[in-house]
Amino acid sequence: MSHLTTPVGATRAPTGAAPLGLGAPGFGHPLLATAEWAELLRCPPGTLHWAVLNVSDGPGARPDPYCLPAAARLRETGVRVLGHLDLRRGARPYAELVSDAHRYLEWYKVDGFWLDRAPTGPVHLPATRRTTATLRALSDGGHLVLGHGSHPYPGYAECADQLVTFAGRWADYRWSQVAEWTADHPPQRFCHLVHSVPRTHLEEALRIARWQGAGTVYVTDRRATGAAGAVGDAWESLPGYWDACVSRIGTGVSE
Template identity: 45%
Template sequence: MHRHLLVPFYEHPTDRPEGWAALVAAAPTLHGVVLNPANGAGEAPDPAFAEAAGRLRAAGVRVLGYADTAYGRRPHAEVVADLLRHRDWYGADGAFLDQVATAPDALPHYRRLAVAARAAGAATLVLNHGAPPDEGYAELADLLVTFEGPWDTYRTLDPPAAPHHCHLVYAAPPGFRPATEVHCAVPGTGAHPWGTLPHDVPECVR
């Protein structure tokens, strides 16, 4: 079965155990799951997230540690500390850098972060720009998120859909699939859309 879903599921395992169980059950379709205990790794290990991450890894799923980069404003050392905590506390074998700049003048900063992420054990690196970035970013990561937003906006645009691109779409109707090979479309809306599972995860295991 093709692994095409990159899932940011920002819910605590004790609050949504059925959701995490659904992801484990859907392992053959998952490109990876973004782990985000506290807008990053948090200040101390969370046993519930450690257990959930362990179940995903045992099922053969990539676990990507979430780190906010604040469009280049967050200090390099803080981002790297997040990634090291994800690795040490949750066994993350990848990294998902959020709020990544799109302009070429930020490339040196993100090049350093990419090198540090690889050194911290990130076999898979995803940069979430949320919009099409300068072409120079393609050499830094395995995937670039070139769209993140609601379905109503997505259907009026033609965002780039190269093999190394990923689209994350929320407020999406059932049956909709983004144009990229690796993607995620969820029904969630409002300020917390990534607290819902993708449509492609079978309803019976939600």
């Protein structure tokens, strides 16, 4: 069933509560991805909701001299910088996560955390709730994004500011369905990440995001080249149509 069809008994996801914005989920290290980080600084105010800082699969073993100034420059524009923490689908030890969070906060002054590979099932909900409560306290109410990649058990909506309810390829996204329970929440609670989107389908992809009630999106023509199910490398470089994407964000592409 396509995104344009609402199942019987379902409610269309809420739209219009806030403009659609961009999230940058995984650009490379600022030393290697200088063009990407520079482009983020050029985004019009309010267009970019947040950018993820991943120093070395986390904060690294010591402060990185290139990451602190890159994060600081972006924060000066009013954009949140989120530290990357890998939950490993619920298998990451709590103590490791807290230790990495402390380093991110001390070394890079992050505004919150991107919790990659977040679990989706109810069995991991109590542990995730404990982790996010701790991270929120450590970061003084920082912004938390749970990177599920698909619709999780509804209880996860209580744990974070945003849930990534889609992360994958355009061929799947264009026929995807939104979970009915998401209609109980405003668009700013959800994020969609879509790769392998042809330039000719950019506006359609943004229209789907709005229709399904996402408040933050990242759309790219880059393709995932990693192992099955690993899409992170698709976000490492700018899409070929970056300027076109930025210009269409917040403009309300017609339904």
